[in-house]
Amino acid sequence: MSDNRARLVLASASPRRLTLLDRVGLSPALLNPADVDETPLKRETPRRLSIRLAKAKAEKARTAPEVLALGPHAFILAADTVVGLGRRILPKAETYEQAADCLNLLSGRSHWVYSTICLIPPSGKAITRCVETKVRFKRLAREDVDSYLASNEWRGKAGGYAIQGRAEAFVRYLAGSHSGVVGLPLQETVALLQGAGFPVYHSWMTTPSDMV
DSSP states (O other), rough: OOOOEEEEEEEEOOOHHHHHHHHHTOOOEEEEEOOOOOOOTOOOHHHHHHHHHHHHHHHHHHHHHHHHTTTTTTTEEEEEEEEEEETTOOBOOOHHHHHHHHHHHHTTTTEEEEEEEEOOOOTTOEEEEEEEEEEEEOOOOOOHHHHHHTTTTTTTBBOOOOOTGGGGGEEEEEEEEEHHHHHHHHHHHHHHHHTTTTOOHHHHHOOOOHHH
């Protein structure tokens, strides 16, 4: 592309993050999910894991041919969300047993959700922000857990739950960013883009079809 319009690249395949961006009037010119190894390092804390993975996703997306084809005005946005119980990293539940373990651990307790965004603007210097949100669940009865597991909303979700769905009924207390728990802290994302020179408000006045 030969024009000099700013282009937003979302280094994620998450429909939740795409929906969140749409809520604040942002439509990526390109979706370029970066496949990285999400295995925690030895003694790695939940916060550090979130930061490392967000950076790795952004850096990998930056070198993708589809991103390079956009030219020198691409803004690459990546994110990673990790649920931690103390220093323990809870998995992105892929099995019924994993999800059940997560819910039983979180029942009646407070946990932290670390949602990191990493932005690589045209200057090439990565900028990161880690948003920490404290969430407390009510004490879950057996029927709470069983009915939630039957919903399948937990599949692929950090900590075995999706706060934007039925699991919001489990939340007694939340301090921080609700959208961060979903997967992308919106206030911080918009602020980061603005600070790096992305025309956020111009995007709000542009239709999605104009962005591609």
